[in-house]
Amino acid sequence: MVRKKVNLQWITKASKRRATFRRRRDSIKKKVDELATLCGTKVGVVLYSEDQAKPLAWPNDSEAKDIFKKFIDMPDLGKRFKKMQNQEELLSTRIPKLQHQISRLERENYTHEISFLLYESIDGRRPGLINTTEKERTSLGEMVEEKIKKIKERIRQLQGVALEAHLPLQLRSSPNQPLAPCTFNEMAVVGRVPPQQQQDWVASLTTNGGELGTIVSGAFASSSGGVDMMHPYNMDYFSRFP
Numbered sequence: 001m002v003r004k005k006v007n008l009q010w011i012t013k014a015s016k017r018r019a020t021f022r023r024r025r026d027s028i029k030k031k032v033d034e035l036a037t038l039c040g041t042k043v044g045v046v047l048y049s050e051d052q053a054k055p056l057a058w059p060n061d062s063e064a065k066d067i068f069k070k071f072i073d074m075p076d077l078g079k080r081f082k083k084m085q086n087q088e089e090l091l092s093t094r095i096p097k098l099q100h101q102i103s104r105l106e107r108e109n110y111t112h113e114i115s116f117l118l119y120e121s122i123d124g125r126r127p128g129l130i131n132t133t134e135k136e137r138t139s140l141g142e143m144v145e146e147k148i149k150k151i152k153e154r155i156r157q158l159q160g161v162a163l164e165a166h167l168p169l170q171l172r173s174s175p176n177q178p179l180a181p182c183t184f185n186e187m188a189v190v191g192r193v194p195p196q197q198q199q200d201w202v203a204s205l206t207t208n209g210g211e212l213g214t215i216v217s218g219a220f221a222s223s224s225g226g227v228d229m230m231h232p233y234n235m236d237y238f239s240r241f242p
């Protein structure tokens with residue numbers, strides 16, 4: 001039967017914590033005794049308990065002191081001391097890592113809160129952004145601007161794919177064949193590709209209601225203008241520009 005994984009955290013209940021300490025203490029003493037018997041080596045253990053002022057030493061106080069003294073008097077111990085830590089030093093190294101982790105989780109939670117506020121505003125459940133602080137409104141505006149920027153970039157990419165699909169095969173760019181250079185005088189505007197995907201998205205966003213839908217719709221309307229397709233006279237080069 002597979003043993004259940006132990007959750008390593010502080011046991012809040014005092015009686016259960018003391019019982020666990022006694023059980024683990026006896027297990028450590030048994031393992032140390034087996035190690036000394038099987039390997040013929042000297043082993044010393046010191047255990048501190050929260051309900052006992054005097055620490056528990058194994059195999060006994062005098063032998064444990066001799067073993068630790070011999071260990072400390074070793075000539076190459078200076079290098080080993082660099083990796084040795086007491087409880088205070090161990091906690092001092094863990095605290096900054098935990099603080100950094102807490103800060104990261106707080107930032108992620110705040111981003112989720114602003115995202116939820118954005119969805120409520122688009123859905124019309126937060127008219128006038130009521131019950132929001134100035135910091136939340138500022139963060140919300142920054143998030144909307146960032147999303148609009150990403151959406152516009154994606155629309156430009158999709159329009160480029162649609163533009164490429166409407167070209168004859170001889171005009172499409174090939175990754176293995178370099179294109180001949182072409183000057184501006186060799187080009188002519190032959191058509192305009194309507195940004196249908198952009199219009200559909202804006203119409204859907206506005207229909208859902210909410211003030212942010214109107215804001216996003218206005219932002220796209222102010223920047224819309226379609227995409228011009230350029231036809232090179234040398235028939236070996238394709239280019240487009242806004």
